[in-house]
Amino acid sequence: MPEESKKFMYINRKAPYGTIYAWESLEVVLIGAAFEQDVSLAFMDDGVYQLTKGQDTTGIGMKNFSPTYSALGDYEVTKIYVDKESLEERGLSLDDLQHLVWEDEDEDWAEKDSIRLVSRTEMADILAGQDILFNF
């Protein structure tokens, strides 16, 4: 990672298909990954629905882009913070989300979990530690 790298965080707050924010946020993340910055993602409020598994969009005639999240590890996006209270408020748990992983080059490509459940207090500290916050 270059010395001048900044900490970029993409905050996702909206459900995946009601508006285009979720999909166009993911497009920024994928393009931004080429810039070798310190990237992390946060999911809170209805944004936690973006990561749910078993999404089926055939009824609404829109592209199901949820498989793209599983490619994030290959783009070296390995820190995905999910607001625990947002999940609980919606009757969701970690089991309802896709199992997102990345491979750690330094540990013989060991597979590691990308999703980290954090409390709102922890999330506030994580946000405070960033250089750039993109809100989607």
Place this chain on the structure above:
Amino acid sequence: MKFTIQVNEGPYQHQASDSAYHFTKAALEKGHKIYRVFFYHDGVNNGTRLTTPPQDDRNIVNRWSELGKEYDLDMVLCVAAAQRRGIVDDGEAQRNGKDATNIAPGFRISGLGQLIEGGVQSDRLIVFGD
């Protein structure tokens, strides 16, 4: 201070574009630098010259064009967002076989990398959205 401004909403429907304009203008008048204004999501609709708002209302698109000209601003419309929403310059018309263009003076169409680079190069990146 050096800012990059991100505008995520179109004109008139949301205040975000107005707020971004007022912030940008105020920052420039205070002597700050605007590295880039990047228009994303429906924000790309701020860059069509074909809008005709009522005469007693502000003209959001022209206002951006004029500010851009006065301060030589780099005003970039995201290409992927612009293609979805029909914002077209000469290059895009040619590439995608469109029979017209509608980009307003002072704007250019480019990639999302310009947004990330704006974040890297600026002291602050300010997002105006819903």
